[in-house]
Amino acid sequence: MASISLYIVEDELIISHDLMTKLTDLGYKVLGMDTKGENAVDNISVLAQNKNEPDIVIMDVKLAGKMDGIEAARMITENYNCGIIFLTSMNKSEVFSKSFSLKPYAYLFKPVDIDQIKAAIEVANYQRNLEITNEHIISDLKNEIEQRKKAEKEKNLRLQERIRAEQRINQLMKQKHQMEMDLINRELATSSIFISQKNKIIGLIRKDINRLLRTDKNINKVDITRVLKTIDENVKFDNDWYRIKAHFEKIYPGFFDRLRKKFPQLTPNDHKLSALLRMNLNTKEISHILKITAPSTEISRIRLRKKLELAKNVNLTQFICDV
Secondary structure (H helix, E strand, C coil): CCCCEEEEECCCHHHHHHHHHHHHHCCCEEEEEECCHHHHHHHHHHHHHCCCCCCEEEEECCCCCCCCHHHHHHHHHHHCCCEEEEEECCCHHHHHHHHHHHCCCEEEECCCCHHHHHHHHHHHHHHHHHHHHHHHHHHHHHHHHHHHHHHHHHHHHHHHHHHHHHHHHHHHHHHHHHHHHHHHHHHHHHHHHHHHHHHHHHHHHHHHHHHHHHCCCCCCHHHHHHHHHHHHHHHCHHHHHHHHHHHHHHHCCCHHHHHHHHCCCCCHHHHHHHHHHHCCCCHHHHHHHHCCCHHHHHHHHHHHHHHHCCCCCCCHHHHHHCC
């Protein structure tokens, strides 16, 4: 174990040298001695800067300089980790009242023998080491508590971020589900338009055929021509466009108004083609409804793209869906 380092501050130089000799003989390391408090404060400061401050300072209360031992001890204990043992011939009650707030490790009253000083030094150093150890333990505990608080805070932040991310994912999933449901509903509504139209045509044809069967006569060319005329009249898109348009506007409200406002150059036929594209119908389906060939439908699409001034990389159907 390293020897205890000491610093002696005593106003009587003879006593200082005697103490230093006896304490050195006992195995203690005396780093220095002074007769004035201000000198002791300065010299201990230098030792501390060199990381060699004393463990214990034996401080006489009455010193030769302007600063007494109590004030010198106050400055030393405020700035450095040195233990204080007061050595004095003054009245005990007077010394206690002036120095008690400094919490010295011991009071030695002159005259004292070397055994008393040794015992005081050993007890003071033990208490000092115990206090330093406790301070380190408390400091380590505080650091551990701070680290745990920080880790818990980071954990809570990550948990909150995860919760927010999950909430966002759930929100997006709900939006996706709603969009899919909307798309399905619109596709069903669109299909219902054409199913309704088809059912109407079939109903009219059925009515004509039943009428012919009830006449109990052979079906002639005139009768067949009449049925074919019914078919032709009802599959013609222009005849029922107003009905389809009415249904379409219920499914896609404001579509034609937006189309006219943004693109006033479009014709009624362009509006029809746009509506069919908005229904996500393919070229074959559009050709069948408009009663034109597939190449003619493609030409109509190209003309519509030009009127809308679309770049080559822009999808026409998607553009119409976004109107």
